Amino acid sequence: MTRLLFVCSRNQWRSPTGEQIWRRQPDIRARSAGTSPNARKTISAADIAWADLIFVMESKHKRRIMAEFGSLLENKKIHVLDIPDEYKYMDPELVEQLTDAVACVLANDNLGQT
Structure with a gap:
């Protein structure tokens, strides 16, 4: 079982x-x-x-997570998806970007490597 954590700023559109x-x-x-x-x-x-892989929408999210939870990230991978805050919840273009990017990471990523 692979556990994915999606992170954006307000947990309103992109990460949900x-x-x-x-x-x-x-x-x-x-x-x-x-x-x-x-x-x-x-x-x-x-x-x-809880997370095996962390997906953030922008670099600023990664920086914030690293600043607040640095000691907990030793064996965690954070992937920056570069998805700007210009989509509503379940926007078809957003769905496509998230589906493609995460599938690519899952296909090519070795869990546990940093």
């Missing part, structure tokens, strides 16, 4: 879309969270510990 797409796949568990204190669900140490 990633969670929704990937939670339906066999052998995948998915969660989403946001880096902002105003997020629908703010990322926690428990989320970091």
Whole structure:
């Protein structure tokens, strides 16, 4: 079972879309969270510990996670998807970008390497 954590700023559109797409796949568990204190669900140490792979929408999300949870990231991979905050929840273009990018990482990534 592979556990995927999707992160954006407010956990409103992009990361919940990633969670929704990937939670339906066999052998995948998915969660989403946001880096902002105003997020629908703010990322926690428990989320970091739970995740096998972390997908962030922008580099700023990776920087925030590293600043706040650096000691918990020793054996974690954070993948920056470079998806700007210009999509609504389940926007077809957003779904396509998330599906393609995450599938590529899952096909090519060795879990546990940093």
